[in-house]
Amino acid sequence: MFQSYTIKDIAKALGLSTSTVSRALNGSYEIGSETKKLVLEYAEKVNYRPNPIALSLKEQKSHSIGVVVCEVANSYFSQAINGIESIAYNSGYHVIITQTHESAAREAANVQHLLSRHVDGLLVSLSAETTDITPYQYLHEKGFPIVFFDRIAPEINTHKVIANNYQGAFEATELLIQSGYTRIAHLTSSDNLLISRDRLNGFTAALAKHHIAFIPDYVKHCNRGGMVLEEVEAAIRELFSQPNRPEAIFIAGDKLTTTFIAGIKKLGMKIPDDIAVVGFTNSNVAELFDPPLTVVRQPAFQIGQTATELLIKTIESKRPIYEYKTEQLATELILRNSAPQLRPH
Amino acid sequence: MFQSYTIKDIAKALGLSTSTVSRALNGSYEIGSETKKLVLEYAEKVNYRPNPIALSLKEQKSHSIGVVVCEVANSYFSQAINGIESIAYNSGYHVIITQTHESAAREAANVQHLLSRHVDGLLVSLSAETTDITPYQYLHEKGFPIVFFDRIAPEINTHKVIANNYQGAFEATELLIQSGYTRIAHLTSSDNLLISRDRLNGFTAALAKHHIAFIPDYVKHCNRGGMVLEEVEAAIRELFSQPNRPEAIFIAGDKLTTTFIAGIKKLGMKIPDDIAVVGFTNSNVAELFDPPLTVVRQPAFQIGQTATELLIKTIESKRPIYEYKTEQLATELILRNSAPQLRPH
DNA sequence: TTGAAAGCGCTAACAT
DNA sequence: ATGTTAGCGCTTTCAA
Numbered sequence: 001m002f003q004s005y006t007i008k009d010i011a012k013a014l015g016l017s018t019s020t021v022s023r024a025l026n027g028s029y030e031i032g033s034e035t036k037k038l039v040l041e042y043a044e045k046v047n048y049r050p051n052p053i054a055l056s057l058k059e060q061k062s063h064s065i066g067v068v069v070c071e072v073a074n075s076y077f078s079q080a081i082n083g084i085e086s087i088a089y090n091s092g093y094h095v096i097i098t099q100t101h102e103s104a105a106r107e108a109a110n111v112q113h114l115l116s117r118h119v120d121g122l123l124v125s126l127s128a129e130t131t132d133i134t135p136y137q138y139l140h141e142k143g144f145p146i147v148f149f150d151r152i153a154p155e156i157n158t159h160k161v162i163a164n165n166y167q168g169a170f171e172a173t174e175l176l177i178q179s180g181y182t183r184i185a186h187l188t189s190s191d192n193l194l195i196s197r198d199r200l201n202g203f204t205a206a207l208a209k210h211h212i213a214f215i216p217d218y219v220k221h222c223n224r225g226g227m228v229l230e231e232v233e234a235a236i237r238e239l240f241s242q243p244n245r246p247e248a249i250f251i252a253g254d255k256l257t258t259t260f261i262a263g264i265k266k267l268g269m270k271i272p273d274d275i276a277v278v279g280f281t282n283s284n285v286a287e288l289f290d291p292p293l294t295v296v297r298q299p300a301f302q303i304g305q306t307a308t309e310l311l312i313k314t315i316e317s318k319r320p321i322y323e324y325k326t327e328q329l330a331t332e333l334i335l336r337n338s339a340p341q342l343r344p345h
Numbered sequence: 346m347f348q349s350y351t352i353k354d355i356a357k358a359l360g361l362s363t364s365t366v367s368r369a370l371n372g373s374y375e376i377g378s379e380t381k382k383l384v385l386e387y388a389e390k391v392n393y394r395p396n397p398i399a400l401s402l403k404e405q406k407s408h409s410i411g412v413v414v415c416e417v418a419n420s421y422f423s424q425a426i427n428g429i430e431s432i433a434y435n436s437g438y439h440v441i442i443t444q445t446h447e448s449a450a451r452e453a454a455n456v457q458h459l460l461s462r463h464v465d466g467l468l469v470s471l472s473a474e475t476t477d478i479t480p481y482q483y484l485h486e487k488g489f490p491i492v493f494f495d496r497i498a499p500e501i502n503t504h505k506v507i508a509n510n511y512q513g514a515f516e517a518t519e520l521l522i523q524s525g526y527t528r529i530a531h532l533t534s535s536d537n538l539l540i541s542r543d544r545l546n547g548f549t550a551a552l553a554k555h556h557i558a559f560i561p562d563y564v565k566h567c568n569r570g571g572m573v574l575e576e577v578e579a580a581i582r583e584l585f586s587q588p589n590r591p592e593a594i595f596i597a598g599d600k601l602t603t604t605f606i607a608g609i610k611k612l613g614m615k616i617p618d619d620i621a622v623v624g625f626t627n628s629n630v631a632e633l634f635d636p637p638l639t640v641v642r643q644p645a646f647q648i649g650q651t652a653t654e655l656l657i658k659t660i661e662s663k664r665p666i667y668e669y670k671t672e673q674l675a676t677e678l679i680l681r682n683s684a685p686q687l688r689p690h
Numbered sequence: 691t692t693g694a695a696a697g698c699g700c701t702a703a704c705a706t
Numbered sequence: 707a708t709g710t711t712a713g714c715g716c717t718t719t720c721a722a
Contacts, residue, residue, distance in 0.1 A: 004460075004463075006699055006700085007701095008699075016708080016709090017708065017709045018700080018701090018710095019700095019701075019702080019708075019709065019710080019711090020707085020708055020709075022700065022701060023701095023702095023707095023708085026701085030707060030708085031707065031708080035707080035708080049460070049461040050461075050699085050700075051402075051698090051699050051700075052461070052462055052463060053398055053401045053402050053407055053463060053699080054402055054698075054700045054701095054714090055699080055700065055701085056398045056714095057396075057398050057402050057698090057700080057713095057716095058699080058700050058701060058702095058714055059700095060714070062398055064439075072423050072426060072427055072430075073420065073423040073424055073427055073629070075418065078417050078423050079418055081417060082418055082444075085442065085444070089443075089458075094441045095441070097430065097440070097442070098430075098434075099427075099430070113434075115349075115394070116394040116397070117397055118397060118398060258629070258630050258633065261633050262630075262632065262633060265632075265633065283630065284418070284603070285603050285607075285630060287607065287610075288603065288606050288607060288610065288634050288635065289634060289635060290633065290634060290637075291635065351714095351716085352715065352716065352717095353715075353716095361692080361693090362692070362693045363694095363715085363716080363717095364692075364693065364695095364716095364717080364718075365691085365692055365693070367715095367717060367718085368692085368717090368718095371717085375691065375692085376692080377691055377692085380692085395715085395716075396716075398715080399698090399714075399715035399716045399717095400716065400717085401698095402698050402699070402700095402714090402715080402716080403697085403698055403715080403716050403717060403718095404698085404716095404717090405698070692721105693720105693721085693722080694719105695718100695720085696718090697716100697718095697719105698715105698717095700713100700714090701712100701713095702711100702712095702713100703710105703711090703712085704710085704711080704712100705708100705709080705710070705711090706707100706708080706709075
């Protein structure tokens with residue numbers, strides 16, 4: 001097929017040994033400057049590229065990192081992947097992306113697949129369905145580098161990178177309260193996820209601060225994270241069939257937010273007249289929505305970058321690491337029209 | 346770090362030679378059934394996984410394919426990548442994704458990078474800036490497998506997968522005409538891209554069919570493909586400053602469509618009152634826009650799948666291939682409110 | 691039916 | 707300063 005030059009080819013062409021060529025190419029000191037120059041020039045001429053596979057075999061490293069996310073076609077994750085790729089690329093790693101589609105079984109299969117491909121480390125954002133994290137625990141204890149981002153496993157003591165979900169949720173809820181709303185619902189995904197619990201905590205804390213009673217029936221969980229419209233529609237119906245129906249809602253998920261809006265639209269209701277909305281989303285087109293969406297936006301790109309930096313640092317560390325950190329990045333509240341700052345009558 | 350069992354470990358544990366173990370694992374015939382069973386059971390027990398790197402080195406194949414696209418965080422490409430991954434995964438290939446951000450220099454660097462990684466083949470969608478396709482021509486002539494999708498290089502005789510851009514553009518334009526519009530503009534990206542030319546042709550053909558004069562000033566090119574708002578705003582201004590300003594527009598790009606709408610909004614105009622819009626986009630949230638967008642949607646997932654199938658077939662073909670095909674998949678016109686079917690007043 | 695050995699591209703310890 | 711050799715994990719001739 002498509003064959004490139006090897007060290008052997010160069011050695012033969014120049015009448016040298018492979019090790020001399022290798023040394024010249026790697027800038028070793030124990031080599032004559034003329035030989036070095038000769039080799040370097042020839043290598044340049046024939047456009048020599050070291051074979052990364054041979055290097056991997058030698059070094060026992062694949063120079064690849066595995067990524068586990070729920071969905072690529074999701075604005076948050078596509079931006080995070082962008083951040084991941086940017087760092088990985090510059091550090092000479094390539095990235096293998098796998099999708100769980102929010103299924104725990106799929107997630108386990110993906111991790112297996114990545115391990116069998118001998119990735120050097122794992123960047124993981126848990127699926128909504130995942131409860132059993134013992135495989136990760138096991139890998140981590142064996143010294144295998146894992147960094148969690150966004151949907152992290154709190155029980156595992158390794159590097160983690162997240163947005164400040166508590167604070168983001170708090171600000172979103174407080175915005176609604178300060179705009180005059182008191183009957184505020186909360187739509188979130190699986191309770192398995194720490195991000196869901198953090199956001200719920202931010203939500204309740206804001207209510208408490210402003211002396212608004214917390215109503216458990218105002219909180220709905222969609223365990224498929226907005227992947228299926230029906231689940232969200234059912235939640236909407238339950239919310240609206242209550243005696244004191246909510247006037248505003250804080251939604252704690254990217255896909256969940258867009259699916260909720262689609263559901264509201266389908267049921268013939270209007271935002272913000274029927275319900276004011278603040279959602280967690282990283283969609284680049286949220287301002288084009290009807291109405292333009294008030295959102296909590298996460299620094300997805302930076303989260304991807306930071307997680308990758310930490311992972312590569314762990315992979316390349318000479319000595320075992322015992323000190324792990326949890327990086328928490330600030331969210332941004334973007335005011336638009338789905339949550340009017342002055343509640344209409 | 347994290348070490349898995351090798352054939353050598355198994356051989357030692359069982360008192361066999363590595364070749365015997367290898368044969369057992371690969372279901373060779375020249376092996377005793379008891380030995381085979383013994384090996385298989387032990388391998389199962391210790392959860393043996395062949396080292397793909399060693400295999401790659403042996404077979405001179407990396408089992409990876411390189412992907413060149415302009416942007417991952419673009420609904421069309423994220424869906425196409427989904428299709429690519431689904432096929433690649435099932436065929437034992439992994440996928441390395443690179444982004445050009447519409448820069449020809451970046452594209453060249455990415456191809457170099459992928460080649461140095463010894464990918465077995467390339468899946469390419471050209472950047473808007475690319476004019477020099479000789480590197481691809483060269484690789485192709487050397488027998489290196491390349492499949493183009495979406496933004497193809499017509500000059501190169503290899504497999505190609507595209508949507509029926511001519512037909513999609515024709516239908517979109519005809520919809521506007523049949524709704525009562527006659528002053529129809531066209532916004533498209535770089536003329537370098539065949540898809541731009543195809544869509545322009547579909548546009549003009551629809552005008553011609555309905556005896557509407559083609560006005561060159563109604564056609565605007567944005568060479569950055571909607572990546573920069575300013576470029577699109579300039580095009581909007583030029584369009585609207587004409588004596589007979591257009592009443593409708595057909596937009597031939599994903600990012601271009603959303604950026605155009607953002608631009609219109611920023612300039613304080615209304616869709617469809619100031620201008621009716623039909624755009625090429627695969628956004629999953631186009632129906633949530635204000636107004637819900639009438640769109641031409643491409644089968645991005647299938648395009649990704651088909652391209653990958655063709656590529657893997659080419660890679661795994663024993664004999665050189667001389668017959669190449671261009672697969673053309675139908676687009677879908679989705680009627681919503683940005684292009685009312687009865688033109689107002 | 692099984693084993694020994696070579697080789698894929700590269701590096702590094704060990705000669706010279 | 708340069709060459710020889712072994713070895714990373716695996717397959718595959720060649721020999722037995």
